[in-house]
Amino acid sequence: MTNCCDRLLVTESATIQPHLHERSPQIHFSTGLLFGTVFGLLSNALPTQAATAIPEATAAARATQRQQQVQQIRPDNYDLSRHPLSDWGFWRNLLWTTAVVEPQAPQAEFVSTSLAQMLSLTARGNLTSTQKRTLDMAMAIANQLYLSDPNLYAGIGQQFAQTIAQSPDAYWVSIALSALSKGSSTTQQRQQWVDLVRQRFPNWTNDVYLYATLREVEAIDNPVPLPPLADLLSWSIAPNQPQMYVFCRPDRGVLCQAILKDRQGNFVQENGQLWSVPLALRSLHNLAPIFPRGQTPQGIYRIEGTTPQPDTEYFRAFGLFSLVNLFIPFESGVRAFIPGQPGQLPGNLTAYQQLLPTSWRNYFPIQQTYWAGKADRDSFRIHGTGEAPTFFSSNSRYPNSHTWNPSIGCLSALELYDESGRLQQADMPKILNALTAAGGQTLAGYLIVVDVPGGEMPVSLEEITGVVAGATSPRPKPN
Numbered sequence: 001m002t003n004c005c006d007r008l009l010v011t012e013s014a015t016i017q018p019h020l021h022e023r024s025p026q027i028h029f030s031t032g033l034l035f036g037t038v039f040g041l042l043s044n045a046l047p048t049q050a051a052t053a054i055p056e057a058t059a060a061a062r063a064t065q066r067q068q069q070v071q072q073i074r075p076d077n078y079d080l081s082r083h084p085l086s087d088w089g090f091w092r093n094l095l096w097t098t099a100v101v102e103p104q105a106p107q108a109e110f111v112s113t114s115l116a117q118m119l120s121l122t123a124r125g126n127l128t129s130t131q132k133r134t135l136d137m138a139m140a141i142a143n144q145l146y147l148s149d150p151n152l153y154a155g156i157g158q159q160f161a162q163t164i165a166q167s168p169d170a171y172w173v174s175i176a177l178s179a180l181s182k183g184s185s186t187t188q189q190r191q192q193w194v195d196l197v198r199q200r201f202p203n204w205t206n207d208v209y210l211y212a213t214l215r216e217v218e219a220i221d222n223p224v225p226l227p228p229l230a231d232l233l234s235w236s237i238a239p240n241q242p243q244m245y246v247f248c249r250p251d252r253g254v255l256c257q258a259i260l261k262d263r264q265g266n267f268v269q270e271n272g273q274l275w276s277v278p279l280a281l282r283s284l285h286n287l288a289p290i291f292p293r294g295q296t297p298q299g300i301y302r303i304e305g306t307t308p309q310p311d312t313e314y315f316r317a318f319g320l321f322s323l324v325n326l327f328i329p330f331e332s333g334v335r336a337f338i339p340g341q342p343g344q345l346p347g348n349l350t351a352y353q354q355l356l357p358t359s360w361r362n363y364f365p366i367q368q369t370y371w372a373g374k375a376d377r378d379s380f381r382i383h384g385t386g387e388a389p390t391f392f393s394s395n396s397r398y399p400n401s402h403t404w405n406p407s408i409g410c411l412s413a414l415e416l417y418d419e420s421g422r423l424q425q426a427d428m429p430k431i432l433n434a435l436t437a438a439g440g441q442t443l444a445g446y447l448i449v450v451d452v453p454g455g456e457m458p459v460s461l462e463e464i465t466g467v468v469a470g471a472t473s474p475r476p477k478p479n
Contacts, residue, residue, distance in 0.1 A: 053421035054386065056315050061421070062388040069391075072097045073107050078114035085118065085131040092134075095141045099284055102148055102393040112155045115142045119159040122176075123166035139172055140293055143179045144285040148394065150183040157183060164193055170201055174209035178288045181217045190217055208374045212290035215364055226453060227359040233471035235357040236265060237300065238339050242438035242445035244303070246411065247459045250451045252282040252295055253398040255458035256411075258431075259468070262438040263445075267468055274468060275434055276461050277427050279382070280404035280412040281449065284394065289368045290375055293408035299369030300355055301326040301380060301447040302337045303435065312386075319384030319415040321428035324435065326380040326411075326447060330373035339444075345373075366450065377409065382447075384415035384428045400458060 055061060072094060076082065083090050103111045118138045121127065127135070146156045160176035167173050177197055181190050194217055197204065204210040237243065240263045248256035255278045260268040268275040287294030306322040309315075327334040329345040329352055337345040345351060352370045353361040360366055385405045389395055395402040404412050413427040439445045452459060 054312060054315060054320075054417065054423075055421060056312065057386055057388075057417040057421035057423075059419035062391065066388070066391055069097050069100050073101055073103050073111070075110045078110050080114060080117055085121065085134045086128065088130050088134055092137065095134075095137050099141050099144055100392055102145065105152065108145075108149075108152050112145070112153050115145070116155045116159040118142075119156065119163060122163045122169060122172045125168050135172070136292075139175045140285045140287055140291070143175055143287055144394075146179050147182060147286045148397070161193075164196060165200075170204075170207045170210050173197060173201070174207075174213040175287070175291060177217060178213050178291075181220060187221050190220060194218065208371055209290055212368075212371045212375075213288065216288055216290075219364070224364060227357075227363050229450075229452065229467045230471040231357040231359045232448065232450065233261075233468060235360075237355045237446045237448075241339065242303075242435065244435070244445065244447045246279060246281065246447065246449045247464060248281050248298075248449065248451050249454045249456075249459065251456065252280075253401060254454075254456055255279070255401045255404065256281050256449075257459040257461065257464060259464055260434055260438055263440070267472070268434060268438055274461060274465055276464070277430055277434075278404070278414065278458065280401055280406065282398070282401070282404075282406045282412075283408055284392065284406040285408065289372055290377075292375075292377060294377075296380070296407075296409055296411060296449060297328070297368035297372045297377070298365045298449045298451055299328070299367060299372075300352070301328055301369060301449070302334055303439070303443065303445045303447055304335055305443050306432070307381065315386040317383075317385070317387075318381075319386045319426065319428065320423065321384050321415075321426065322432060324382035324431065324443075326382065328369040328373040328377065328380065330376075331378045333378075369449075380410055382411040382413060382428075382431060384413045384426055386415065386417070389416075400456070 077094055083094075085091065098111060115138060118135060119142060121131070122135060122139075142153075142156045142160070146153045146160065150157055157180060160180050163172055163176040164180070167176075177193055180193060194214060197210065197214065201207065201210055204214060233245065242263050243261045244258055245261070246256050246258045248254070258277050258279050259274050262268055270276075281296040283293060283295045285293050289295045289297035303324060304327060305325050307325060308322045309318060309320060312320075327337060329337065331344065334344060336342050349367070349370060352367065356366065387405050389403045389405060392406055394406060403416060404414055406412065413431060414425060415423070415428065416425045418424050435443055435445070454463075
């Protein structure tokens, strides 16, 4: 399963589960730059483990794992009188299982009823920290289920409306507003919700979740045009730094496409065309980028080293290969977000905007990493996955990208195994090789994620090649 971003917790069942963000930093990945381990994986040959069967990847192991998840979806498990919100360990496991399985009829009825009961508690102001922790995760799963089928999970939608009207918690109100606005809502309904939130929270501009969500909802009916891509592609954030661009569709169920520019500003070529690799940037919970475990934000990331995979303990989450470390503004652990300036991005929004070409500085979507950093999101990675594509039920809704597993904020690379558990295909070696060749042994640079208009077809290499040609063509000199 791909779920590196924000937090992880290893459970007794040896399954890796996301550790809830709790709106404050807690557990972080080690971001030591263990290059010796990395370079051992950067040859064209796959690592030694790839030649042997991985027990967790066999068809039998995967079938057992999936069945263990499905068996937990039963009415007694969702009975709040038997399992109160204070039982965090129980609900952490069951809510994650619910996200994996995405129950359909008839199980959806008791799941929806239970989640609606949980969400009704968001109106209370006397909850314990453990109860709030459980509700944080319940809101994320409710968002996922509601947006997967607003009719099937209409009870959750009704409770989201009550949360907007009654909850004193700006974070929960923001999730509810985002979910309802992206569901089957009308322009008039969205405006009513926006007006109500602004009335209930007059200082909404001072809350990062409300501010980002209200801006996002307003853009549904008043979209901002995309600035010239050629300006972004011809721009260098800092001298002598490679830049990886990841082009996505607004619908993150559609595959994204990554290309790379080296330290000299030249686009990397492979076999006579642009080097490229497809990536999935879909969050399992379908949350907006401002929220923990949400979609991968658009904007600027600092690339800085890797997190090695020394064994198979985290195989299901990340596959066999090292993970590429990405840092957003204000995230701790970065050596130098700006080369020559140790530490995090200094300054305010203006400092971030200065890293962009003039035509992009006021384009709000490209500021998503800035605001996500303000909201304490962290631990973004590029990584593979050892999980079967059939493990997550939601993959079946995306036929063009169903072999790429979702994450909870990371960039997911293809990694496939046969029924005997042997590796058949993996894109992480290609990514690690290219970043090392383009950036040198420090494996540092920048990554820029941007959504481009389009339908349900993935961003094609031909589409990108045309934009790159415009970005690299000589510009006429001004008179």
